[in-house]
Amino acid sequence: MEFKDFNKDKLKIWLEIFLAVVLVAVVGIAGNKGVFDKKSAKAAETVQAKEAEALKNAEKENEAAKTEGTADKDASGEKNEKSDTGETEEVIAEGQYPIMGKSSVTVEQMVDYFNSSGEKYPESALGKGGADSIETFCQMYYDEAVAEGVRPEVAFVQTMKETGWLQYGGDASIEQFNFAGLGTTGGGVAGNSYPDVKTGIRAQIQHLKAYATVDSLTQECVDDRYEYVTKGCAPYVEWLGQQENPEGYGWATADNYGYSIVDMISKLKEMK
Template structure:
């Protein structure tokens, strides 16, 4: 009887093997295993596409910012507007880099005569007094004094005027002068005219509120914080197309004057 038991056992083992083969073949035919493999593969592909999509968007944003930087600083930076200050741009806000005496020396080096008669009527009988007013008013608002002073020298031709505004208006940066003979704003004295100019600069440079009572009639019209750097005061060089003036390289000219002032 033992040989019969061995034979039955062998048949059972063969039957089990056949059954396993048939089961695997059936599973392959219905696509169960391949479907699971595809599902697993699909998850990986989705993650890859999501990752590539994010990576693709970031360089695109950088490219757009870089294009703006090219307009403002001749392509010196392609890393975005937020990093421009580290690449040579001159901030409007901050501690002054010049002294009152350096401002005085810079004016005197121009060879122009200080209009004492006209500006004495507004409370600034000397270039020393005039420069001290600039320094004090700028410091009160956190604006760099050299920025405002250099802008005045550019706008007025070292206080010689000759444009639409006249010296009796105590308007030192062409506030409200829109061309075509429009004289622009007038102020009661030299200090008020200086304060208005500095408040206007601050409006362009930052969204921070003023420290002193607003005397700048055009303050509310400025897009706050649109020109944090002197170079961006020119509309043609500003990435947003906003700015103080439309002339080519307006802000860059002022920076050049600041550099001259620092060397005196």
């Protein structure tokens, strides 16, 4: 063998070795890349699975929130389209008679309740203010109360209590058309006066609404003491008495003031 033939053979061997090494390297890299791809794919699948689970849980929570919200809405008394009588009686049984809400009480029951007192309706004095009969008077109470979302029986019975069945005799006089002692503080202070019966009734109802809720008034405010009330401090009739109100707020200081009104309402509702 000649020397140059030997060199060629040697070069060929080294070239084959080099190619073999390169091939091994390429195969190794390719194999590792496959592993990395598998790991990346697996990680991606894990992330996707977690995202899917999170989305599913979120959907469940949203559905639960909707259901809970509906239940809360029903419990808050906004299901007034259902039987008002059943709802009212349930509240009375719990000892909390709400000032706001729909009512099953009728104008006729209010008229009969007044007549059951045996007192004479002061048609001369109240006629000058636009209510010449008990029927007209009760209708005004009903309409004004419904306009503000106040239960008519609450305002009407409060008036019967405050005025002694429209006979007055306290610091305020019947000519003031002040039916619930607005502005009377005792010691001969006559309190507020209004131009007619309807305005006096509206002022009382707006004052009741101020105690019962933070909602704004529906009609133009005629109660000049509206701004002084802590809004929503007495949502229940029972809490109109300062002694029974959890925070010490209230319409009057007399013992069991609100409870006595609820008792009178119960008697009114017995009228057929």
